[in-house]
Amino acid sequence: MNTNNIWELAEAYLAGRLSLKEQGELKSRRETDEVFASEFNDNLNLISSLHSNGSQKRFRAMLSDIHQQQAAPVTTKIKRTIQLPAHFWRTSAVAATVALLTSFISYSIMSGGAKRNDANYTTISNTVRAIANDQNKLKKIVQDSVINKKSPIVPTSDVRRTGTGFALTNDGYFVTAYHVINDGNGEGDSVYIQSNDGIYYKAFVVNYSAESDLAILKVEKKNFQFTKGEVPYTFAGKKAMLGAQIYTVGYPQEDIVYSEGYISARNGYRGNSKQYTMELPAGHGQSGSPVIDARGNVLGVLTAISTPKESNTYAVSTDELLDLIEKMPPGNKMHLPKSNKLSRLSREEQISKMENYTFSVKVYKK
Amino acid sequence: MYSATNNEQQLLRALAKGERVATEQIYKQQFPIINSWLIKNGGSADDASDLFQEAMVVLFSKVQNADFTLTCAIGTYLFSISKHLWYKRLQQQQKEPGRLYDNTEDDGGDVGIAYEEDINVHHEREAHFNQLDAALDQIGEPCRSLLQAYYHKDKSMQEIAADFGYTNPENAKTQKYKCLSRLRKLFYSVQAK
Numbered sequence: 169m170n171t172n173n174i175w176e177l178a179e180a181y182l183a184g185r186l187s188l189k190e191q192g193e194l195k196s197r198r199e200t201d202e203v204f205a206s207e208f209n210d211n212l213n214l215i216s217s218l219h220s221n222g223s224q225k226r227f228r229a230m231l232s233d234i235h236q237q238q239a240a241p242v243t244t245k246i247k248r249t250i251q252l253p254a255h256f257w258r259t260s261a262v263a264a265t266v267a268l269l270t271s272f273i274s275y276s277i278m279s280g281g282a283k284r285n286d287a288n289y290t291t292i293s294n295t296v297r298a299i300a301n302d303q304n305k306l307k308k309i310v311q312d313s314v315i316n317k318k319s320p321i322v323p324t325s326d327v328r329r330t331g332t333g334f335a336l337t338n339d340g341y342f343v344t345a346y347h348v349i350n351d352g353n354g355e356g357d358s359v360y361i362q363s364n365d366g367i368y369y370k371a372f373v374v375n376y377s378a379e380s381d382l383a384i385l386k387v388e389k390k391n392f393q394f395t396k397g398e399v400p401y402t403f404a405g406k407k408a409m410l411g412a413q414i415y416t417v418g419y420p421q422e423d424i425v426y427s428e429g430y431i432s433a434r435n436g437y438r439g440n441s442k443q444y445t446m447e448l449p450a451g452h453g454q455s456g457s458p459v460i461d462a463r464g465n466v467l468g469v470l471t472a473i474s475t476p477k478e479s480n481t482y483a484v485s486t487d488e489l490l491d492l493i494e495k496m497p498p499g500n501k502m503h504l505p506k507s508n509k510l511s512r513l514s515r516e517e518q519i520s521k522m523e524n525y526t527f528s529v530k531v532y533k534k
Numbered sequence: 535m536y537s538a539t540n541n542e543q544q545l546l547r548a549l550a551k552g553e554r555v556a557t558e559q560i561y562k563q564q565f566p567i568i569n570s571w572l573i574k575n576g577g578s579a580d581d582a583s584d585l586f587q588e589a590m591v592v593l594f595s596k597v598q599n600a601d602f603t604l605t606c607a608i609g610t611y612l613f614s615i616s617k618h619l620w621y622k623r624l625q626q627q628q629k630e631p632g633r634l635y636d637n638t639e640d641d642g643g644d645v646g647i648a649y650e651e652d653i654n655v656h657h658e659r660e661a662h663f664n665q666l667d668a669a670l671d672q673i674g675e676p677c678r679s680l681l682q683a684y685y686h687k688d689k690s691m692q693e694i695a696a697d698f699g700y701t702n703p704e705n706a707k708t709q710k711y712k713c714l715s716r717l718r719k720l721f722y723s724v725q726a727k
């Protein structure tokens with residue numbers, strides 16, 4: 169049998185074109201003739217790989233065709249009705265597509281607001297499932313509380329989201345990003361902060377602004393203090409200059425993480441004047457982190473990153489925060505720190521002070 | 535009786551054959567769900583179509599196997615595969631090493647492992663196909679175009695004979711077998727490395 173015949177035989181075998189008699193002959197030959205069997209098997213493998221590779225390629229081509237077809241009618245519609253600057257067109261078209269598609273499926277997404285439907289803007293709270301690491305920490309705290317009566321409160325249900333918060337006053341007021349508390353699917357049942365030493369404290373929302381994405385909370389415990397001293401940093405009353413060096417500390421993971429960068433644009437996402445655009449690495453879980461300048465002034469609260477490249481990070485500027493503090497409901501007396509004790513310290517010393525006032529915010533839901 | 539399960543089986547059989555109507559139906563039903571999930575979890579619309587198409591290919595390959603079993607609904611399967619692919623991608627980019635954050639409770643641990651397995655098989659298959667494509671690129675003309683026309687573009691030997699200027703399909707077929715022999719040599723030498 170020559171080479172071509174072996175190929176032909178393999179093809180016929182794969183296509184199921186062999187008669188019973190031919191199948192029998194093939195079987196006995198594969199059993200007795202080793203050289204033939206190995207060549208035949210190689211041919212068989214090669215042909216079937218070629219076939220499945222080919223059909224997969226056709227399938228992929230069809231998929232991207234379907235994808236384009238699904239996206240196309242929507243984009244033309246948007247183009248007709250809304251005038252947008254050219255560089256926003258693509259993003260907006262995608263966002264509109266997403267909005268249209270999701271509206272069939274999930275009302276909750278739609279009600280979450282325009283930002284949520286935008287592909288390039290991602291808030292960076294961390295939605296978590298019970299993580300082993302976390303569980304262990306919880307266990308340890310339960311044990312601690314039994315043994316030392318150190319922490320009477322231990323959250324019972326699962327962590328839904330984590331973010332970062334930092335103190336406004338030493339007596340328990342702190343700020344985080346509003347979407348950490350409410351991601352558009354309703355507020356969590358309870359909010360806890362976990363301080364640097366691992367102790368949980370329950371907190372409640374005092375004031376918030378969904379629009380600027382800020383929430384002010386207070387620790388429930390009476391006579392609570394973050395540390396012995398007053399909050400060492402101050403809050404910038406006006407917007408910082410372009411190019412200002414900045415850094416942040418937050419909790420993208422269980423341990424506090426430091427990162428640094430600079431202000432790259434005066435305004436935030438799509439020219440939002442309440443925000444800064446920054447070149448600053450940040451990840452999920454860092455929402456609510458303080459953005460601090462070299463002298464220890466808090467300039468803003470970290471809220472979002474642009475995806476997929478994550479080249480930009482956005483923060484709400486502190487004048488928004490100060491605004492929100494002014495509009496506090498009656499009965500809340502807040503004495504913001506007046507003197508800055510960080511300005512003369514080195515970066516390392518600043519960070520080690522900041523650590524005492526920056527903590528992980530955990531939102532629980534049953 | 536008409537039931538959802540029967541309907542899904544029919545859909546899968548049609549998908550296995552690469553039928554456009556069935557594929558489109560699954561696409562329309564499932565893509566928006568995955569798209570909105572991904573965007574909530576830090577992905578972009580481009581990521582979503584990437585991942586979803588990858589998940590569809592995983593499913594497509596899985597149903598090629600005559601005795602495949604799908605222990606859950608198509609939507610659940612695609613969603614889980616997409617999620618796993620996304621977590622893998624995040625891990626590779628080291629955005630969030632090892633952290634799987636999620637607010638849906640639909641997939642239990644065991645099922646997760648099964649998906650993991652499907653994805654691993656998928657990756658191996660992709661690597662295999664890449665080697666095959668690499669061998670095809672080295673084979674030279676007219677073999678490369680001829681084999682691609684037959685296997686990738688699904689053209690008949692008649693069409694190929696006409697396109698490539700062979701006097702009859704039989705001659706084209708002989709040429710195809712020669713090409714296959716060359717490809718075999720190249721492919722298995724690449725694999726041996």
